């Protein structure tokens with residue numbers, strides 16, 4: 001009897017459990033309709049489709065208050081008139097400007113103690129989300145859920161697509177030639193330490209990226225590890241690696257292509273052999289349970305790819321991953 005019988009909303013429960021958020025029942029949502037980090041149009045409609053699917057109402061239904069930093073149109077009008085490649089990097093100025101804006105918005109949510117949720121957009125925007133979150137939480141750790149390592153440098157990238165490169169910038173792995181102070185990305189200083197980054201779901205890692213992961217001893221749990229140990233153990237090992245005592249803030253960057261294409265087909269770089277629906281959700285639930293989550297990215301939903309059914313399926317799964325990360329439970 002007593003207080004234990006008072007029913008809490010999911011938002012109140014998350015806020016109570018949260019070790020870092022001062023306004024844990026407020027979600028600061030940043031929508032980033034951006035596709036400049038890769039060549040396929042449509043990923044810029046990811047956020048609007050998730051809104052159409054009702055993500056904001058769903059979060060409100062869980063008891064959250066929403067603080068929406070709305071600059072949907074700004075991202076679209078930001079594209080510079082001329083943006084020739086720099087070395088292999090495509091759209092470098094555009095990517096930089098968008099990410100910089102994202103960084104400001106995420107930083108503002110974090111500094112107000114809100115849970116920062118960023119809806120992409122391609123994964124290049126994570127340069128911005130991580131600069132923003134680490135400006136407030138300096139000792140934060142990063143859980144990167146993805147089929148890809150996204151750690152190419154401007155030299156190692158084969159595609160030149162910057163959505164395959166965000167981590168090399170924030171980890172400080174680019175050479176000064178690749179990342180000069182007076183270049184478009186000069187504003188990005190190393191802000192994530194390599195022992196505070198862990199991957200889950202990898203299965204399509206470029207040769208140059210493998211070399212980087214090995215050289216720097218960056219911890220990664222591939223799909224092989226998920227098969228071998230099961231997702232429960234993998235998430236526990238991942239958390240133990242970056243956040244032994246569960247005492248550090250967590251930024252989770254979730255690329256929807258971590259899921260198997262049968263679960264999330266509408267994405268630009270699908271790779272078979274991915275996480276099941278439940279494995280993806282389990283990661284989010286387990287991270288929510290730590291009380292450490294302060295920032296979440298959900299990226300690479302591309303409504304233009306595939307039939308209306310794949311689109312609906314992918315948008316729906318994107319929204320439910322966000323809800324689970326924010327404390328939606330099965331019972």
Ligand SMILES: NC(=[NH2+])NCCC[C@H](N)C(=O)O
Nearest residue numbers: 123148152159161163164269
């Ligand atoms: N965020 C993503 N979907 N990244 C895919 C990257 C694919 C490849 N490794 C590249 O650098 O081009």
Ligand SMILES: [Mn+2]
Nearest residue numbers: 147148255257
């Ligand atoms: Mn990916």
Ligand SMILES: [Mn+2]
Nearest residue numbers: 123146150255
């Ligand atoms: Mn990615």
